[in-house]
Amino acid sequence: MAGDMTEMAIRVDGLTKYYGGAGGTKALEDVDLGIGDCEFVSIIGPSGCGKSTLLRILAGLHGHDSGTATLFGEAVTAPRDDVGVVFQTSNLLPWLTVTRNLTLALEIRHGKAAAAAADVAAMIELLNLKGFEDKFPHELSGGMKHRVAIGQALMQNPRVLLMDEPFGALDALTRDRLNIELLRLWQRDRKTVVLITHSISEAVLLSDRVLVLSERPGRLIADIRIDLPRPRDPSTTRDLPAFGDHVVELSRIMGVV
Numbered sequence: 279m280a281g282d283m284t285e286m287a288i289r290v291d292g293l294t295k296y297y298g299g300a301g302g303t304k305a306l307e308d309v310d311l312g313i314g315d316c317e318f319v320s321i322i323g324p325s326g327c328g329k330s331t332l333l334r335i336l337a338g339l340h341g342h343d344s345g346t347a348t349l350f351g352e353a354v355t356a357p358r359d360d361v362g363v364v365f366q367t368s369n370l371l372p373w374l375t376v377t378r379n380l381t382l383a384l385e386i387r388h389g390k391a392a393a394a395a396a397d398v399a400a401m402i403e404l405l406n407l408k409g410f411e412d413k414f415p416h417e418l419s420g421g422m423k424h425r426v427a428i429g430q431a432l433m434q435n436p437r438v439l440l441m442d443e444p445f446g447a448l449d450a451l452t453r454d455r456l457n458i459e460l461l462r463l464w465q466r467d468r469k470t471v472v473l474i475t476h477s478i479s480e481a482v483l484l485s486d487r488v489l490v491l492s493e494r495p496g497r498l499i500a501d502i503r504i505d506l507p508r509p510r511d512p513s514t515t516r517d518l519p520a521f522g523d524h525v526v527e528l529s530r531i532m533g534v535v
């Protein structure tokens with residue numbers, strides 16, 4: 279049990295999920311976790327251990343078989359307006375400009391007037407995409423597309439941002455830059471963020487806590503607090519001895535050293 283429910287943005291108790299019913303693939307087993315409001319938490323674990331499954335359950339996109347998943351004390355039963363989701367492959371519509379891609383979800387949910395009234399200029403500024411407002415996705419770099427995808431999730435000013443390996447397919451340099459952007463956004467807005475990543479160093483760099491799942495069926499095997507000072511500049515933070523200690527500790531838990 280992870281603290282008082284009212285303080286928790288996200289709470290999961292005894293969560294178990296099968297694909298194909300009992301007797302099918304058991305993806306998650308008896309997962310308990312709590313994530314506080316405005317916390318930045320990363321989830322790591324071996325490939326296929328159920329990380330995406332957990333995120334999709336929290337996003338209201340998948341059901342589960344037993345246990346509970348709550349957001350701000352309410353059971354998750356469907357996608358919510360106050361939860362933004364970013365997936366590894368950005369789902370930008372190729373025939374819409376950056377601006378229209380950013381406002382599309384608002385338009386669908388709240389109508390054209392809401393989309394027209396949205397402060398797209400501020401979002402473009404925040405995402406460092408000035409000058410690219412009228413470009414189409416094929417005219418953007420990989421990193422820019424990911425920034426637009428994050429912008430799509432932020433446009434509705436969600437309280438919770440769920441990110442499933444959003445930078446997984448990018449080169450190290452672009453990934454570093456986006457990590458800096460993400461830290462900047464989070465420091466400014468202080469949302470609750472849950473990030474799935476395969477990178478232990480990315481998890482340590484960004485997070486307040488790193489949760490580790492076991493091999494499938496995913497069970498929570500470690501919950502490590504990252505007490506590095508903020509704001510975290512990637513280059514200086516990586517030089518701190520405590521940064522290396524956390525990376526080694528997590529690598530041991532993951533069995534990679």
Ligand SMILES: Nc1ncnc2c1ncn2[C@@H]1O[C@H](COP(=O)(O)OP(=O)(O)OP(=O)(O)O)[C@@H](O)[C@H]1O
Nearest residue numbers: 297298303305324325326327328329330331332494
């Ligand atoms: N829609 C589905 N139908 C059936 N089985 C699924 C489905 N989605 C995932 N699985 C299975 O559930 C298990 C957990 O998958 P999941 O995608 O959650 O793992 P993951 O930890 O996110 O993996 P990766 O790190 O490789 O992305 C895997 O064995 C996978 O094959």
